[in-house]
Amino acid sequence: MDDVSAALVDVPPQSQYDMYIRNFGDMGRKQTGVQAPAEEDRIDFEVQAERVRVRNRAVEVPRDLGLCPENSADRPMQFVKDLCSDNVGDALENNDVLGEPSLSNVSSSRIIDSTLLAAFLGRVFPVMRAILDENDEEKAGPEALESKSETQFSTSYTTFSCVATCNRPVLKVLFNPCAPAYLAVLHGAVREEGPCMELDRYLSIIVIWNVYDSFSPERILVSPSLLTSICMSPRWPYLVYAGAEDGSLYVWDTREPERNHFTAGCFQRNAFRLPSFATSWQTGNHVAPIVAIAVAGYNTVVGVRKDENEQLVSLDATGGTYFWVVNEKDQSKGAISDTENGLNMFSTVRLFLATSKCESRVNALSMNQESFALDFVPTDPSHYVVACSEGVRHISRFGSIAAPSLYGPCSQFFARPVAVPSCVRYGTVDSRIFVVGYDDGTLRVYLHTDAAPQLSIPLSNHSIKEMRFGGCDKWLLWLLDASGTLFLLDLAKKEKEFPVLSQTLLNPDTGSCTCFDIPPEGKADNRAIVLGFEKGMIQLHTLSDFTHPPSSDRDEHWL
Structure with missing residues (x-):
């Protein structure tokens, strides 16, 4: 005999939760617990609760703030007896909860989710710190952060120390x-005992x-x-590179x-x-002090x-x-190779030596050639240029023809060039132009295709540093010499040899100005310049309209 089955009522299966939620609010009870979320949803879960009484506006949160989800996994729902609105607060304070002990009776063996706690504190701490800083700023006033500038080129400045x-x-x-x-500030050796x-x-x-x-x-990087x-x-x-006096x-x-890094100290x-990585353990390291480092092609026009x-x-x-090739180690591979000598524990960034220019290569610098600066x-x-003792050398990395091979004045005095370059810089807008500062305080403007300088300006009695x-x-160019004097040149005006401004930045509180920098083109919120001083502080100046020369008597197409 055949079995025949038929569906009398087409009703989907009902879970225990579906049966409960259908009658929720009609049984004289209200929800005070939360459902334990799934493992992958613990980071971004929210408290889901339905308001039963309109006048009762309380916020319902887990007693453990959701940091101990394993304790509530076996009890997804908890209820309290419905009381009148006057006794709701007393009931919650007295922990009138079915099946849940008071906070004072919680076992000391409760395990805290450290990952969730760290993520919570990591999100909350910057917000609270910003709020407290804003309160301090409101009490102190805006003049406490920015000081009125006494320089010719700025309206105000902020000191970082x-x-x-x-x-x-x-x-x-x-x-x-x-x-x-963000600013990176390199501090030198200790002059006296500090705090x-x-x-x-x-x-x-x-x-x-x-x-x-x-x-x-x-x-603080040490x-x-x-x-x-x-x-x-x-x-x-997030990557910072540095070169050392020992060649590392x-x-x-x-x-x-x-x-x-807590083992290194804290302040x-x-x-x-x-x-994170050091080349001092590598065999192909420098044997002389490093004078310049740069990322290849950092200033490319494309x-x-x-x-x-x-x-x-x-x-x-x-x-x-x-x-050097910058490489990031794959954490999934636990193998250790010889190239990881110098890699700090838990770090992943490494440097691999790719090639080196020696005297056996075409257009390479001789080993007795003193060098000072580099730019691409x-x-x-x-192709890149190197400021060395005989001039500015034009070098091709792959051995092709680099013409002209040497930029600079042709006159020499006792087989020594009249001027030794100290720094070199290519233009950010016009890539045909680069400028060279010399140790006698002169500035020379070159075209990339011409070995002779197009313009020579005697600017200072001290060496040009930056x-x-x-x-x-x-055509606007900022310069700093060894005496701490800051110059602004406008190479498009008729009297190019006279700077727009010249000011010696020397103060008993700060000392002499040793370095400066300006933000990248088109990326800063406002026009600014940052200055570093020999007493360990820096100043961020907001540039004034004085540094914007009028365009009436300027010729930008003279070269």
Whole structure:
């Protein structure tokens, strides 16, 4: 006999929760617990509750703030007896909950979800800190943060100073090319004993500042060697590179959590961060002090592509140029190779030596050629120029013809050039032009295709140390000499040899100005310049309209 089945009533299956929620609110009870979320939803779960009484406007949250979800996994729903509106608060205070003990009776063996707690504190702490800082600013007034400037080129300035670095001079200061809201400040060796003995044992430090927070630094990077130059990645804002006097290169990855660096020391809640990678353990390291480092093609006219691998270029005092490939280690592979010598524990960023320019290569610098600075040709990142004792050498990385091979004055005195270049810089708007500062205080303007200078300006009696083009205007040039005098030149006006402004930045409280930088073109909120001083502080100046020369008597097409 065949079995025949038929569906009399087509009703979908009902779970226990469906049966309960259908009659919710009609049984004289209300919900005070929450459903335990799934494992993958614990980070972003919310309290789901339905308001039963219109007049009762209470906020219902878990007693453990959701940090102990394993304790409520076996009891997804809890209820309290419905009381009158006057006794609701008393009932909650007296923990009149079925099946839940009071907070004082909770077992001490409760396990806290540390990952969830760390994420919660990480989101809350910056907000609370910003709110407290805003309250302090409102009480102190806006004049407490910005001081009225007495210089010719700015209207106001903000001082950034860390107590632990006041005994160290500022050697370099630069804006982050990816995030101009951050500054990197290189401090030199200790001149006298400071307030932090633990920090004084490091030969050099790099302080990362946020331009909107002058109270405390964002990061403190320490180095066991004396650093001579630094640069930041144009692709990734969290990478900082530095070259040392002993020929080593260092890399810091500021994404690393502070708990990985607490062994290096701490000052005012800022952990000292050791280098993520150092080349001092590599065999192909520099044998002379490093005088300049830069990321290959950082100033290319087509822009930096983030999907390309980054290469770091280092120049030492003897003219040796090394190219390093920046690589990030795959965490899934636990194998350790010889190339990881110098990699800090829990770090992932490494440097691999790609090539080096030696005297056996075409257009290479001889090993006895003293060098001072380096910059890349914006139209071709495989070509670069090096300021050395005989002039400015034009070098091709891959051995092709680099013409002209030498820029500079042809006259010599006792087989020595009349002027020795100290710094070199390509234009940010017009890539045909680059300027060279010399140790006798002169400035020369060159075309990339011509070995002879197009313009020579005697500017100072001291060596030129720093040069920067002024943003969108290709003929505005900022310069700083060794005496701390800041110049602004307008190369488009008729009297090019006379600077728009010239001011010596020397003060008993700050000392002499040692370095400066301007934000990248088109990335800053306003026109600004940052100055570093020999007594360990920096000043961020807001430029005035005086630095915008009128366009009536200017000829921008003279070259």
